[in-house]
Every structure is written in C-alpha cells, then in structure tokens.
Amino acid sequence: MSFSLSDTFPHRKPLIAMIHVPALPGTPAYRNNWPTVLKKVQEExxxxxxxxxxxxxxxxxxxxxxxxxxxxxxIVSSMTAVALAVKTIAPHLPCGIQVLAGANQAALAVALAADLQFIRAEGFVFGHLADEGWMNSDAADLLRYRRNIGAEHIAIFTDIKKKHSAHAATADVSLAETAKAAHFFRADGLIVTGTATGSEAKPEDLAAVKKACPELPLLVGSGISPENVEQYLPFADAFIVGSALKKEGYWANELDPERVEKMVTALAK
Structure with missing residues (x-):
C-alpha cells in the first residue's frame, strides 16, 4: 500500500508533538507509579x-x-494502555507510536490494538551500530508482520541514517541512496534527523532526500525549533518536535506551554 501524507494527517505540514512516556514497568527508572504514568501522559x-x-x-x-x-x-501492554489513555483526551487527533529501541513489530501491535495511524520505525534498511548494539535491517520481517496481523492501514515512517548510531559500515552509501533503498523496500515515509535527540538536521540532507524520493513524505525528526523551522519548510512535509517543547529545550524536562505555543505559531504561518 502507498500512503500520501493526507491519508494519515489532515493538515498540510503538520506539527507532530512528542509525548515522552515516563519509565514503564520493568525498566530501571520505573518507580512503581503506574497511575501516575497514565495521568502524566493524559496531562501532556x-x-x-x-x-x-x-x-x-x-x-x-x-x-x-x-x-x-x-x-x-x-512494555507492549503498557504502551497500549498509554495510547488508549491519550486517545480519551485527544480522540480527534492522529496519533503514532515508537517503541525503543527499534522494536518496530511491537509498535505495530500497539498501533493496531489502540487504533493509531502510524509508527516511527528504526533500522528499516541497512544494518547499523546503534548505542544498543548492532541492528540488522527489518523491512522484510516488519512488512510481512504488518500484513499478517491485518495492519496494512498503519503507515510506517522510517528513520534513515538514524541518530545515536554509527554508520561507518555504510559510509559508502549516501543518505540519498539510503532513502532510495527505503522507498524500494516500501516505506511509507522517510525521517531525517540530526546526530542525536534535539540536534538539528541539515537542510541540505533534506534537500538531497527530497530530490531522491519526491514521491514519499519527508519528515524532520529532530532539532526543530521556532527559530529554525523556516529553513526546512521548502523540503519537509511534517515536523516531529519534542525537545523544543520542553523547558530549556531539553527532552526530559516538563512541557513548557510558552514554548509549545511558539512552535504551533511558527508552523501556522
């Protein structure tokens, strides 16, 4: 199935706001505070x-x-509960999910159960060395899994040359060629990022990917702020924003209503 951005999102060049879910059961930072986790995501x-x-x-x-x-x-059950809790607050908004790190089949399962519209997938094409260790590409298994569970209406937007990773093994494969491979392997959209959470993507990288794959939606996946968003507008079809919405622009801080308002205003122009 081939997706246009309008299949998934109602607005042109949408602002996709991240909700960084508090630590979930079984993880080192979890504090046996499940009701608080649900309350937090609903408040955000x-x-x-x-x-x-x-x-x-x-x-x-x-x-x-x-x-x-x-x-x-x-984690799968917790993220499903989180997604359902968020949908009670914002049933009219499209919603997606990413399950770290690269747990793309788990994300699809949650998206299907909670009636979400898309997933953000890591490691779709080309193996790479992430900070979690080596990740093989998973496009073949992921798309077969999507078909097997009847989730082909859920879009898969995939990071290419993803952040927090070393790409020495594919240093001879350009970002544009990586994008072409993801397109060939039936990605529904491409995500370009900087090198880490909150770091800016290079406008020239977006231009190269857009030229290589004009048919696919192109999303910016990190480093967007009200001050720099204009330079991405000629190339990007959507903007994933997390850190810039938080106090002091740091992803782990609380949401800053003033920053959120500025970001919404910047993309409404």
Missing part, C-alpha cells in the same frame, strides 16, 4: 491538544537503557 496530551498541535507521537524515551529490537510483554 491535554496541554498539547489545547495548544493546537496537529498530531501526537508516543515514545518510551525514559526506558533507558534500551534493548535492541525486542521488548517484554509489560
């Missing part, structure tokens, strides 16, 4: 929705250190 969803963001994206960012590719049933 309410603030973001009231501010006028277009889309929500859930991520288990606080579950450090991450396991590569696989997570336990406690």
């Amino acid at each position: 969803a309410e603030l973001l929705t009231a501010a006028g963001v277009d889309v929500l994206l859930l991520e288990n960012m606080h579950d450090t250190p991450y396991s590569a590719r696989t997570v336990g049933p406690e």
